[in-house]
Amino acid sequence: MSEKHEEVMNAGESCHSARKSHHSEETKKNLVTRLNRIEGQIRGVKGLIERDTYCDDVITQISAIQSALNGVSKILLEGHMKNCVVERIQDGELEVVDELLVTMQRLMKK
Template sequence: MTEESCCHKQKHRDDKEYKDLVHRLNRIEGQIRGIRNMVDEERYCVDILTQVSAVQSALNSFNKILLSDHIKTCVVEDIRGGNEEVVDELCKTIQKLMK
């Protein structure tokens, strides 16, 4: 068993994909800081909950993009290489995301 398969895998992303993902994460991070400020300022609960919902939506969008890319690249490459176990990994991942 190689180190890659037993411990962790890595994926190289092109510049555009990397920048898009980081941009989204930076926006989400900013939204989280905004929620923290709202709590500090003792803002109305419904206003805070609305912002939390927006963060959840942004994270879901991030997951959809990342999952789509994963399927189109990593999963396809593994199947073409004869590693059909990647399908089980994908199914488990989708189950976790749908909790």
């Protein structure tokens, strides 16, 4: 293992080695804000169902939640590709491309 790679592993900055992401604090804050909003939307849908709200209105709200979740996924995927995937390719770990394809197929099923 190279000295540089060992330093990265020890610092906990490598996506693959420690299986952690390294998002900026701004990105993390953005993601948490979005997820908190989605959490509130889900509670709202639960309330709509409990109050026997018209089905079409509930479905519209669920569609908005799905769209918001897709937005979170896009942010995560972009960061993953720009950081983790690039890093692993530079380290010669080309199997990360297959992993990325599986991830993208999973996202596209939705």
